[in-house]
Structures are given as structure tokens and as C-alpha cells.
Amino acid sequence: MEFVFNALQGGVASLAAYLAAHVLLCLVPAFFIAGALSALVPQQSIIRFLGPAAPKGVSYAAAAGAGSLLAVCSCTIQPLFAGIYRKGAGLGPAITFLFFAPAANVLALSYTGVALGAEFAIARIVLALAFGVGIGMIMAVLFRDSSPTPAAPDAVFAGGDGIPRHVLHFLGTLLALLLAGTLQLDSLATVVWQGEWRWSLAPLMQATLDRWVPINEAIGAEGLSLQGTVLIGLLALIGGSAWRGLGQADRGCNQLTWVTLALVGLTLVFAASGVRVTGSGLTLSLNARSLVVCLLCLLLLPQARRFEAWEMQQWLWESWRFVKQIFPLLVVGVFLVGVIRVFIQPQWIQAVAGSNTVLANLAGVTFGVFMYFPTLVEVPIARMFLSLGMHPGPLIAYLMSDPELSLQSILITSAIIGRLRAWTYVGLVAVFSTLAGLSFGAWTDGTPLGLLALLLLSFIAALVTILRRIDRRQHPGVPPC
Amino acid sequence: MLIKILGSGCAKCERLEQLTREVVAERGLTATFEHVREMDRIMAYPVMTTPALVVDEVVKVSGRLPSKAELAGWLQG
Numbered sequence: 001m002e003f004v005f006n007a008l009q010g011g012v013a014s015l016a017a018y019l020a021a022h023v024l025l026c027l028v029p030a031f032f033i034a035g036a037l038s039a040l041v042p043q044q045s046i047i048r049f050l051g052p053a054a055p056k057g058v059s060y061a062a063a064a065g066a067g068s069l070l071a072v073c074s075c076t077i078q079p080l081f082a083g084i085y086r087k088g089a090g091l092g093p094a095i096t097f098l099f100f101a102p103a104a105n106v107l108a109l110s111y112t113g114v115a116l117g118a119e120f121a122i123a124r125i126v127l128a129l130a131f132g133v134g135i136g137m138i139m140a141v142l143f144r145d146s147s148p149t150p151a152a153p154d155a156v157f158a159g160g161d162g163i164p165r166h167v168l169h170f171l172g173t174l175l176a177l178l179l180a181g182t183l184q185l186d187s188l189a190t191v192v193w194q195g196e197w198r199w200s201l202a203p204l205m206q207a208t209l210d211r212w213v214p215i216n217e218a219i220g221a222e223g224l225s226l227q228g229t230v231l232i233g234l235l236a237l238i239g240g241s242a243w244r245g246l247g248q249a250d251r252g253c254n255q256l257t258w259v260t261l262a263l264v265g266l267t268l269v270f271a272a273s274g275v276r277v278t279g280s281g282l283t284l285s286l287n288a289r290s291l292v293v294c295l296l297c298l299l300l301l302p303q304a305r306r307f308e309a310w311e312m313q314q315w316l317w318e319s320w321r322f323v324k325q326i327f328p329l330l331v332v333g334v335f336l337v338g339v340i341r342v343f344i345q346p347q348w349i350q351a352v353a354g355s356n357t358v359l360a361n362l363a364g365v366t367f368g369v370f371m372y373f374p375t376l377v378e379v380p381i382a383r384m385f386l387s388l389g390m391h392p393g394p395l396i397a398y399l400m401s402d403p404e405l406s407l408q409s410i411l412i413t414s415a416i417i418g419r420l421r422a423w424t425y426v427g428l429v430a431v432f433s434t435l436a437g438l439s440f441g442a443w444t445d446g447t448p449l450g451l452l453a454l455l456l457l458s459f460i461a462a463l464v465t466i467l468r469r470i471d472r473r474q475h476p477g478v479p480p481c
Numbered sequence: 482m483l484i485k486i487l488g489s490g491c492a493k494c495e496r497l498e499q500l501t502r503e504v505v506a507e508r509g510l511t512a513t514f515e516h517v518r519e520m521d522r523i524m525a526y527p528v529m530t531t532p533a534l535v536v537d538e539v540v541k542v543s544g545r546l547p548s549k550a551e552l553a554g555w556l557q558g
Binding site for chain 1 (some may be wrong): 523524527528530531544545
């Protein structure tokens with residue numbers, strides 16, 4: 001009985017900590033950014049650089065750009081991938097796009113940054129970009145003669161303007177909101193105003209919360225604060241009002257739309273502020289972070305007027321659609337991670353992946369390839385591994401391979417580019433994820449960045465030389481691309 | 482009039498079909514609908530992103546949801 005109770009308590013604790021600490025300042029703005037990218041950025045602005053005639057350098061860069069800006073939704077990934085491969089810049093950029101998209105979207109990055117630390121988010125995007133382009137180029141060389149001959153230039157790639165300035169400003173403000181809420185800067189924590197209330201119930205409530213959701217640093221359980229409880233309540237309120245307020249926003253804004261938006265703003269400001277329970281009451285402190293968040297929320301209002309009403313409605317509808325699509329699975333995932341956490345002994349993880357060895361990195365990759373988790377759930381799982389003592393290197397190896405490769409994505413890919421190419425891609429991702437883990441692990445262990453860059457560059461140079469030699473043997477007389 | 486919705490079954494694609502059907506009904510137009518879900522047939526059109534709306538084999542929009550006013554313009558023009 002106590003066994004079951006412990007497991008359930010682990011799940012609840014993980015969920016509570018997640019909702020109160022990680023979701024708010026990071027995922028709430030991130031969902032709105034994802035909605036804005038999907039609804040407001042004209043896709044033509046990037047697609048026009050992906051045509052068959054585009055120079056190599058431009059098309060790889062545009063493929064990475066498409067991966068992070070356009071591919072927020074899985075229904076965009078598949079047609080874009082097929083389109084780039086068959087009609088556009090070819091296999092290489094298509095692969096770069098496919099590899100970069102799941103690692104570089106705003107939801108995954110911001111969540112990784114908050115839950116695991118900024119260095120993991122930076123490593124994820126830098127390594128995914130470098131290896132995405134690398135794998136794309138290798139695939140392009142390997143399958144040079146079997147690529148589909150580019151058809152007559154398709155009208156899709158002609159014309160199209162850049163991203164309009166008011167959209168860029170709007171996205172910039174949303175991004176600033178995300179950063180202001182999540183960056184760990186001392187200047188943002190400066191207290192500007194502080195108030196104390198005597199409220200004898202507060203310490204009692206905190207004591208109760210501590211009993212229900214105990215703090216245990218040894219297993220990474222953060223406990224639940226009074227502020228966190230209020231925030232979870234506010235989140236539930238937002239969810240309730242957004243159901244109609246945002247879910248039906250595409251039929252015109254209703255009263256609930258405004259209620260939802262006001263609640264979101266209030267919640268963000270409250271989450272940025274500090275509430276501390278003292279022996280006899282509460283201390284509320286407004287810091288620079290709360291002011292900046294509040295200011296940015298207000299700044300969005302005049303900017304929104306520069307859009308057509310239909311565009312704003314689309315934005316809200318899309319943001320809510322992402323929440324509905326991703327959030328429930330994430331909640332279930334986080335709960336289950338908390339339950340499983342109770343049963344895993346740190347010694348097991350440390351024995352397999354406690355240090356930065358090739359074998360440990362391979363273990364991380366293997367786990368990533370064979371496990372399939374819904375979007376974003378890879379992050380709480382990685383967090384669990386980290387708290388159990390996994391070395392950061394194998395952790396990055398796992399984070400690189402898990403969202404890129406799942407049975408489902410392998411099947412879709414092989415339907416479009418063929419089985420041989422798809423499995424070659426899988427093999428390359430496994431190799432490069434291991435490499436990514438090894439280099440990140442070496443960096444955290446103290447190897448200087450310059451030496452690592454040198455080693456990586458020489459490895460890639462060697463690889464390219466070998467590929468070119470193979471290429472030349474198969475196509476004598478043809479200059480390598 | 483033949484209206485084709487191109488999309489592999491994502492939420493946006495369903496919504497585009499719904500919106501288009503509403504406009505057709507509101508304006509009292511007659512149209513045959515077809516929802517194209519196979520990637521090969523979608524790729525035969527000059528589109529890179531779904532959902533896309535094809536009216537009498539001419540692509541009107543792709544990759545975003547148009548407003549009802551825009552839809553009415555294409556369907557009546």
C-alpha cells in the first residue's frame with residue numbers, strides 16, 4: 001500500500017513542480033510564439049529560397065530556417081520535407097530541415113532551457129544545426145546519382161516577399177517576454193517594491209503543502225510553494241476560459257477571449273514576482289522581472305492593432321490549438337515520469353551512463369531511438385536522468401536522437417525518400433548524436449572549447465574527404481559538388 | 482465548380498474544409514468537394530505547405546487559413 005502511495009506521490013510532486021515552476025514563464029509565452037509563427041509568418045518568405053536553382057549555401061540555411069520557423073506543427077513537416085526533396089533544393093536540404101525541426105522549435109528550446117539549464121538549450125540548437133547541415137550534405141553526396149531529377153522550376157518557388165516588419169516586431173516582443181521570464185539574470189531579480197502582510201493562515205498552508213508534496217533534494221523533488229499553488233489555480237482558470245475564449249476566437253473575439261488574455265497577463269506578472277511565507281504571514285516582492293514582463297504584455301496591445309482582426313484571431317486560435325495538442329500529453333508524461341522516478345535506482349543510471357564514455361553515449365542514443373515519446377516529453381525524461389546522475393554528455397546524445405528518430409518518423413521518411421536512404425539517415429543520426437554527446441560531455445568535463453572545435457572539424461574534414469573519394473571513384477571525371 | 486482541399490488530415494486542413502463549405506452554403510453556390518490526402522497527389526500541385534485550396538485546378542491559397550471574405554472572393558470570382 002505504501003508502495004503505491006509513494007509512487008503516486010512521486011507523480012503528483014513532479015506534476016506540481018512542473019506546473020508551478022516550469023510551465024508558466026516559459027511554456028505560456030512559447031505557445032503564443034508557436035501560434036504566431038504558424039499563423040502570422042508567410043511561409044513563402046522562406047520557401048522561395050528552397051527552389052532547385054537556389055545556391056547550396058542559401059538552401060541549407062533556408063532549410064534550417066524553415067525547420068525552426070515553419071515547422072512548429074507536424075502537419076507542416078511532412079509536405080515541406082516531401083516538397084523540398086522532390087521539387088526543390090533536393091535531398092540534402094530536405095534532410096537538414098527534417099533533422100533541425102524537432103530540436104530547434106521554440107517550444108522544445110525554451111522548455112529545455114528552463115528545465116535543464118541554458119547550456120543544454122544552447123548545446124541542443126548549436127549541435128543540431130551543425131550536424132543537421134553535416135548529415136544533409138553527407139546524404140546529398142552518398143545518393144547523388146539517385147536523386148530525382150529536378151522538374152521544371154515550380155511556380156511555388158517564384159516570388160514572395162520577406163516577413164513583414166510588423167510581424168517581426170510582434171514576434172520580437174513575444175520573444176523578449178519569453179526571455180524576460182526565463183533568463184537567470186541578477187539584474188532581473190532586483191526588488192523594486194516589497195510589502196508584508198500578517199496572515200497567520202499562510203505558514204499553516206505552507207506546512208500542509210510541504211507534507212503533501214515533500215521537498216527532497218536528493219531525488220530532485222522541489223516541493224510546492226504557496227505561490228505555486230495559486231499559479232496552478234490561475235492556470236486552471238485560464239484553461240477554463242480559453243476553452244471558448246481562444247478555441248472559438250476564429251469566429252470573432254468574444255468576452256472570454258479578453259478574460260483569458262487578461263488572466264494570462266496577470267498570471268505571468270504574478271509568476272515573475274516573489275512571494276515568501278514568513279513565520280507570521282506573507283511577503284510579496286515586485287522585482288525588475290515583474291515590471292519588464294508587465295511592460296512587454298502592455299506593449300503587445302498597440303502592436304496587435306497593426307494586424308487585421310482575422311490575423312489576430314488566427315493567432316489566438318493556433319496558440320490554443322498547440323496547447324490542446326501538446327499540453328495533455330505533456331501533463332500525463334510528466335506525471336508518469338514522476339511515478340517511474342520512484343522505482344529507478346540512481347546506481348543503475350550511473351553504472352550505464354554516469355561518465356562520458358563512447359559506450360555511455362551509445363546507450364543514450366539507443367534509448368532515444370527505441371523509445372517514442374510525444375512532443376516535449378523528452379525534456380522531463382532528460383531531467384529525470386540528470387537528477388539520477390546521468391552525465392551531461394550521454395544526456396545530450398539522448399536529447400539529440402530521441403525527437404529526431406522514432407519508428408513513426410522513420411516510416412514516414414522512408415515512404416518519401418525510400419527505405420535505403422531512410423535507414424542510412426537513421427545510422428548517420430545515431431553516429432552524430434553519439435558524437436554530439438561525447439563533445440558536450442567533454443566540454444562539461446573541462447576540455448577547452450577550442451580543442452573540441454578543432455577535433456570536431458578534423459573529424460568532419462576526414463569524413464568529407466572519404467566521401468569525396470568514394471564519390472570520385474563512382475563518378476570519374478565529374479567534379480564533386 | 483470543383484473545390485479540392487489538399488491536406489493530410491491536420492486540424493488546419495479540416496478547418497479549411499469547414500470554412501469553405503460554410504462560405505459555399507452562405508452564398509448559395511454549387512460545388513463538388515474533394516479532400517485530397519495522399520502526399521503524391523498533393524505534391525502534383527504547386528504547393529509546399531498544407532492546407533491548400535484548389536478551385537477548378539487553380540491553387541488559391543496554401544499554408545494558411547484564409548478569411549471568409551477572401552474565400553468568398555475566390556469562389557464567386
